[in-house]
Structure formats: C-alpha cells, structure tokens
Amino acid sequence: MIGNPYGIWAIYRFEMARALRTLWQSLVTPVITTSLYFVVFGAAIGSGMQEIDGVEYGAFIVPGLIMLSLFTQSIFNASFGIYFPKFTGTIYEILSAPVSAMEIVIAYVGAAATKSIALGLIILATAALFVPIRIEHPLMMALFLVLTAVTFSLFGFIIGVWAQGFEQLQFIPMLIVTPLTFLGGSFYSISMLPEPWRTITLFNPVVYLISGFRWSFYGTGDVGVVWSLLATFGFMITCLVAIAWIFRTGYRLKA
Amino acid sequence: MTSVIVAEGLGKTYASGLEALKPTDLTINKGEIFALLGPNGAGKTTFISLVCGIVSPTAGKVSVEGFDIVADYRQARNRIGLVPQELTTDAFETVWATTRFSRGLFGKAKDDAYLEQLLKDLSLWDKKTTKIMHLSGGMKRRVLIAKALSHEPDILFLDEPTAGVDVELRRDMWAMVRKLRERGVTIILTTHYIEEAEEMADRVGVIAKGRLILVEDKTTLMKKLGRKTLTLNLQEPLSAVPADLSDYDLTLKAEGQELEYSFDANREETGVPDLLRRLSDAGIGFKDLNTRQSSLEDIFVGLVHEERAA
Numbered sequence: 001m002i003g004n005p006y007g008i009w010a011i012y013r014f015e016m017a018r019a020l021r022t023l024w025q026s027l028v029t030p031v032i033t034t035s036l037y038f039v040v041f042g043a044a045i046g047s048g049m050q051e052i053d054g055v056e057y058g059a060f061i062v063p064g065l066i067m068l069s070l071f072t073q074s075i076f077n078a079s080f081g082i083y084f085p086k087f088t089g090t091i092y093e094i095l096s097a098p099v100s101a102m103e104i105v106i107a108y109v110g111a112a113a114t115k116s117i118a119l120g121l122i123i124l125a126t127a128a129l130f131v132p133i134r135i136e137h138p139l140m141m142a143l144f145l146v147l148t149a150v151t152f153s154l155f156g157f158i159i160g161v162w163a164q165g166f167e168q169l170q171f172i173p174m175l176i177v178t179p180l181t182f183l184g185g186s187f188y189s190i191s192m193l194p195e196p197w198r199t200i201t202l203f204n205p206v207v208y209l210i211s212g213f214r215w216s217f218y219g220t221g222d223v224g225v226v227w228s229l230l231a232t233f234g235f236m237i238t239c240l241v242a243i244a245w246i247f248r249t250g251y252r253l254k255a
Numbered sequence: 256m257t258s259v260i261v262a263e264g265l266g267k268t269y270a271s272g273l274e275a276l277k278p279t280d281l282t283i284n285k286g287e288i289f290a291l292l293g294p295n296g297a298g299k300t301t302f303i304s305l306v307c308g309i310v311s312p313t314a315g316k317v318s319v320e321g322f323d324i325v326a327d328y329r330q331a332r333n334r335i336g337l338v339p340q341e342l343t344t345d346a347f348e349t350v351w352a353t354t355r356f357s358r359g360l361f362g363k364a365k366d367d368a369y370l371e372q373l374l375k376d377l378s379l380w381d382k383k384t385t386k387i388m389h390l391s392g393g394m395k396r397r398v399l400i401a402k403a404l405s406h407e408p409d410i411l412f413l414d415e416p417t418a419g420v421d422v423e424l425r426r427d428m429w430a431m432v433r434k435l436r437e438r439g440v441t442i443i444l445t446t447h448y449i450e451e452a453e454e455m456a457d458r459v460g461v462i463a464k465g466r467l468i469l470v471e472d473k474t475t476l477m478k479k480l481g482r483k484t485l486t487l488n489l490q491e492p493l494s495a496v497p498a499d500l501s502d503y504d505l506t507l508k509a510e511g512q513e514l515e516y517s518f519d520a521n522r523e524e525t526g527v528p529d530l531l532r533r534l535s536d537a538g539i540g541f542k543d544l545n546t547r548q549s550s551l552e553d554i555f556v557g558l559v560h561e562e563r564a565a
Contacts, residue, residue, distance in 0.1 A: 003329055003362075010359030014348075021347060089343035093402070096307040096337050097360045098329040250311055 007099040008107045015081050015111030026077075027119060030069050034123045037065055038130040041187060052189050053220040058131035063214040064186030065127065066120045070145070071152050071181055071206070073119050075173045078112035078156030083163050086253075095254055101247035105157065112153035113146070120145050134217065140225070141216035147232045148209055154239035161252050180206045185214075190222045205231055257285040259334075259410055259441050260306060264315030267301050275301040277466045278314050283410075288432065288442045290452035290473075292555055293462035299445040300340060302462070303412050307337050319410065333362060336403035340414040340445075342395045346388035350379055353387060354401050361406035370405060377401050377431070393424040400431070411435060413444040417451060429455055449555050453477075463559045476554065483520040484547045485527060486513055490540040497537055503530055514541075520548065 002008070019026045041061055049057035085091040094104060127133060135141050163169040184206030190198055201207055202223070212228025215221035221228065246253065260283040267276045276298040283289050293299050304310040306317050308324055308331075317324045319331040345353055354370050374380040377397045382390065387398060396416070403411060413432070417425040425448075432442055432455060446452055452459055453473070460470045469476075492511035503526065506515045514534075518525045534541070 006359045006362050006364060010356050013359075014345075014356050017352070018347075088345070089339075089341055090345055092307075092309050092337070092339055092343065093357065093360065095309045096332060096335070098332040098362050099360065100329075254309065254311055 002103065002106075004097075004099050004103055007097060008103050008110075011094070011099075011104065011107030012111045012114075015077075015108060016114065018081075019077070019111075019115050026073075026115060027122060030073060030119055031122055031126055034065055034069060034126055035130075037061070038127065043130075052192070053218065055218050055220075056131065059133055060189075060214075060218075061187050062124070062127045062131065062133055063217050064181075064210050066123050066145075067148065067206075067210045067213055068178075068181045068186050069123055070116050070120050070148050071177050072173055074112055074116040074149050074152035075156035075159060075177060077115050078109055078153040079160035079163065079169055079173075081108045081112055082157055082160035083169055086160075091253070101244075104247075105154070105243055109150060109153040109157055112156060113149040116149040116153065117145055120149065136219045137216040141213070144209075144213045144216055144228075144232070147229075147236065148213070151232060151236040151239060154236065154243060158239060158242050158246065161246050164252070177206075180204050181210070185210050185222055205235060208232070209235075258282045259285045259320050260317065260443075262302075262306070262315065262317045265302070265305055265312055265317055266314030267305055267310060268313045274465050276305065279467045281460065281467060281470060283441060283443060284458075285441055286436065286439050287457040288436055288444065288455050289458050289460065290456035291443065291445045291460045291462060292449065292452055293445070294559055297462045298465040299462055300414055301465075303337070303414050303443070303445065307335055307412065308332055329362075333406070334409045335412065336406065336408035336410070337412045338396075338399045338403045338414060338416055340418065342392060342399065344387045344395055344398060347386060349384050349386055350374065350390075350398055350401070351383040353398065354405050357402040358405040361408075363406045369407070370401075373401055373404055376434075378427075393420045396420055396424070396428075400428075404435075408440070410441045410443070413442065415445055415447065417446065417448060425451075461555060461558050468558055477548075482517055482553075483525075485516040485518070485530075486545050486547070487516070487534075487541040488513055488543040490542055493539070497539070499537065500530070500533060514539075 038058065041058075043058070045057075051057065052060045085094060099107075124133070159169065159172050163171075183201065184204045185201070190201045190207060193201060208223055208228045208231035211221035211223045212225050212232065215225045215228065245251070260281070262279055262281045264278040264280065265276065266274070266278040268274045279302065281302075291299050291302065301310065305312050306319070306324060308328060312325075319334055322330040322334075324331045345356075348356070351370070351374075354374065355365070355367075358366070358370065371380065374383055377400060379394070379397055379401055382394060387395060390398065400413075400416070416432075417428055420428070429451070432444070436442060444452075444456075456473050458470065459473050459476055461468045486508075489512055493507055493514065494511055496505045496507055496514070504517045506517070507513070508515055516527070516530055518527065
C-alpha cells in the first residue's frame with residue numbers, strides 16, 4: 001500500500017539528481033567502455049570470428065554487453081544510493097520519516113533501475129553505430145531490460161545495506177558478478193564450450209539472463225526463454241525476500 | 256494539560272547487552288519546552304532515537320498524540336521534526352533542494368511560499384542556492400533546523416542544538432525556539448549547556464546511566480533542590496573555621512578572606528541571623544556580604560554525582 005507518494009518522489013528525484021550531477025560517471029564512462037569493447041571484440045577480434053547462430057559476432061555480443069552494464073550499473077547505483085546516507089549519517093532522516101519499507105525500496109530501486117535502463121538504451125544506440133542490430137521480440141526485450149534492471153537494483157540495495165565500507169561495496173560486483181557475466185556467455189555461445197564446461201556453465205544463473213535477452217534480439221539463445229524468465233523472476237523473488245527480512249529485523253539499518 | 260508524547264516503560268538494550276535506556280515512563284505536554292539533561296552517554300539521544308523511529312525499542316511503548324510509534328508510525332512521525340546532534344547533511348545539495356527534499360519525504364505537498372518564509376526566518380534565504388558543503392558549521396545547523404521544520408511538525412526534537420555554535424547564533428536559536436513555542440510547537444531539547452535549559456525550559460528531566468532520575472517543573476526543581484550561599488568578605492583573614500561554629504555548613508575561601516555559608520533557602524529557619532550574631536560575638540567582622548542562589552547546573556551536577564556514586 002502506497003501511503004506516502006510524496007516521500008517516494010522525494011527520494012527518487014534526489015537519486016536522479018545525484019546521477020545528473022555525476023553524469024560523466026553515470027553515463028559517459030559506461031558508453032566509452034562499451035565502445036572500447038566493440039573496438040576490441042567487434043572490429044579487432046570479431047573480424048576473425050565466424051557467425052554464431054547466424055548472427056555476425058559484433059552484433060552477437062551486443063545483448064551480452066548491455067547485460068554486463070545493466071548488472072554492474074544497477075548494483076552500483078542502488079548500493080551506492082542506500083550506502084551513502086548510511087556513510088554520511090543522513091539515513092536518520094529516511095528512518096524517521098513516515099515512509100514504509102516498501103516505499104523506500106520503490107524509490108531507491110526505481111531510481112537505480114531508471115538509470116540502468118537509460119544506460120542500456122544508450123549502449124544499444126551506441127552499438128547500432130558499430131554493428132547492424134535487429135530486435136525480433138521488442139516487447140520481450142523491453143521486459144527483460146526492465147526485469148533485469150529492477151532485479152539487480154534490488155540486489156544492489158541489499159549490498160548497500162550489507163556493506164560497512166566502500167571496499168565491501170565493490171566486493172560482490174567486482175569479484176562475483178563481473179566474472180559470472182564474463183563466464184555467462186556475454187561474448188560467446190555456451191554451445192561453443194566443450195564438456196564438462198558447458199554443463200558446469202549451466203549452473204551460472206547469469207547464463208539464463210543473457211540468453212533470454214539475446215533471444216529477444218535474434219530469436220536464439222543458449223537456454224529456453226521460459227527458463228530465462230523463470231531465472232529472472234526467481235532471483236527477483238529471492239532479493240525481495242531478503243529485503244523484507246532486512247526491514248523486519250532492521251539489519252544494519254536500524255539498531 | 257494535554258500530553259503529546261507518552262512513553263511507558265520505554266527501554267533499549269542493544270545486542271551487545273548494553274542497556275542504553277532503562278525502562279522509562281515520561282509524558283511530554285503540549286506546547287511545553289522540555290529539557291532533557293544528562294552527561295555524555297546517559298541515554299538522551301537513545302530516547303530521542305526511539306521516539307523518532309531511528310532505533311527500535313526493546314521494551315515498552317511510545318505514543319505521539321495518541322499514535323503508537325510502531326503500529327501508527329506514519330501518523331506519529333508526521334508530527335515530529337528532528338534536528339540531530341551531528342551535522343549530518345548532504346554536502347553536495349543546495350539549501351533549497353535539501354529543504355524541499357525533507358518536506359516531500361515527510362509526505363507534504365510542495366509549498367515554496369512556506370519554505371521561503373522558513374528560510375528567511377532562519378536567515379538562510381540568501382544562501383538558498385549555496386551547496387551545503389560551502390556553509391559554515393552554524394549555517395549547517397540552521398539548515399538542519401529548516402529541514403526539521405519543513406513539514407510543519409507539531410513536535411520538535413533538538414538534540415544538542417547549540418553544540419559548537421557561537422554565542423550570537425545560540426541567542427538566535429533561543430529566540431527561534433521561543434517563537435516556535437508561541438506557535439504551539441512542543442519542543443524537547445537535550446543540551447550540555449545547563450544555562451540553556453535554565454533560560455528556556457518549562458520542565459526538566461535528568462538522565463544518567465540510562466535512567467531517568469527525575470522530571471520536574473524547572474522552577475519547582477530549583478526551589479526544591481536549590482540552595483543559597485552566603486559569602487562574607489572578612490575584615491581579617493581566618494586560618495580555620497572557629498570550632499564553636501562547626502554546627503554551620505561553613506567553608507573558608509580566598510585564603511581565609513571569605514567565609515561561605517551554604518543553606519537551604521526553603522527552610523523557615525535559614526540560620527543566617529543567628530550566624531551573623533555568633534560571628535559578632537566571636538569578634539569576627541566582615542566588610543561586605545552577598546548571597547547567591549544555586550544554579551540549575553549546580554543541581555544537575557549534584558544529581559548526576561549522586562547517581563554515579565549509587
């Protein structure tokens with residue numbers, strides 16, 4: 001039940017204003033990084049690669065690259081959003097305000113997801129400058145984009161609450177999410193892997209997310225699209241349960 | 256008298272086992288200025304944090320204008336503004352943006368005219384586009400007050416509002432607090448400056464080691480626990496208090512030039528005329544005399560000292 005829409009809007013606007021203040025860091029840096037990926041993997045290496053599932057290699061990696069940015073930026077934006085007030089002490093105002101736990105999550109996660117989705121679309125537009133892209137299932141593409149941004153923003157929110165220092169804030173994105181993304185088929189199809197690596201890779205949840213997103217572009221994926229949707233929803237529900245527990249117990253938010 | 260905050264057995268014990276606030280009963284009345292006094296770590300901020308929802312109680316309950324702070328947290332928190340002890344602000348935000356943020360956060364629709372007047376009242380209007388990081392400590396304190404008042408609360412908590420601010424700003428704040436009280440706002444303040452409580456408070460609570468030792472009307476407290484001191488400037492210095500005056504609470508000061516007599520001002524027989532007569536009989540003359548009422552600070556120090564000794 002939404003009882004304080006003004007409160008949600010205040011936090012959301014505050015978070016979006018922070019992104020605009022750090023526009024270079026929020027948008028321009030990821031775009032430059034993605035462009036460099038295209039130069040390296042698309043032009044330099046990609047020219048020597050065969051087509052994968054009938055898709056030119058440069059175009060094949062676009063969904064994976066968008067997902068890579070979506071994962072890391074959603075986590076970064078949401079974790080920093082809730083961690084920074086904890087760090088500066090301004091969290092007192094959020095905790096003493098008439099906003100519910102759900103409203104706090106909607107505001108922080110909504111803002112983080114908005115930024116990530118905008119970033120994803122900018123990367124898509126940037127990619128279109130380098131390679132020919134087609135989107136066979138635009139609605140499903142939008143659904144995966146939104147679901148992934150929201151889910152990883154929820155995950156980022158949990159990390160932001162959990163973190164007790166800036167190094168902890170970086171720990172999970174750098175040491176877990178990025179490696180899983182690289183190993184999850186961002187730059188290749190897992191069908192290219194020999195056994196047993198191919199089977200082992202199926203235990204990487206990121207495979208399902210990238211595969212589903214790539215399916216929405218080119219109609220082919222490493223796993224069935226239903227499995228991709230189930231994996232995304234499963235991760236989202238896990239994050240929601242964890243956040244509900246955080247607010248119920250006050251874990252690292254409220255003594 | 257209408258009560259606005261009612262704490263019943265309110266207590267907080269942290270997971271570490273630290274009992275920051277022992278079960279406390281306290282009622283704050285509408286429109287009063289209530290000063291909560293206590294040394295560092297006494298439990299003042301814990302009490303405020305519990306009422307404001309920043310910390311979860313482990314015992315008892317609190318209601319704000321009849322609304323339970325847990326079950327009816329929205330209604331309870333809507334009515335409260337909090338100025339925290341630490342200067343915790345969003346350094347990169349402007350004064351205007353952060354004040355608008357606070358109003359929205361507390362569920363109030365945009366009202367730029369109200370916020371403009373608020374910033375003008377706090378002498379912040381000419382700084383409205385300044386980033387908080389560029390403000391002085393005193394100005395940051397004013398910003399925190401503006402944020403706390405941005406949603407027009409009925410109750411204002413001021414946690415050490417004048418810590419580290421200059422005399423002029425302190426006077427301004429006292430004037431502002433009085434103005435708020437005239438508008439019907441209930442004010443609960445914690446302070447280390449006992450003179451502040453003495454100057455402004457209607458009632459005083461003293462807290463030490465997590466226990467609320469007493470709650471009393473300030474004037475009554477000063478009457479009840481206040482003592483007076485008679486100081487006599489002697490014509491000739493004494494090396495010791497004469498033995499035949501040992502039944503009086505006498506102390507020699509200023510290398511024997513001053514004789515101090517401490518007495519209960521509320522007693523019918525203060526003993527002053529008798530002491531003066533006996534001094535005259537003993538041939539001890541004095542050039543001048545004066546009396547002084549003990550301050551709230553003297554009372555506070557005495558109470559805390561007793562609690563620590565207990």
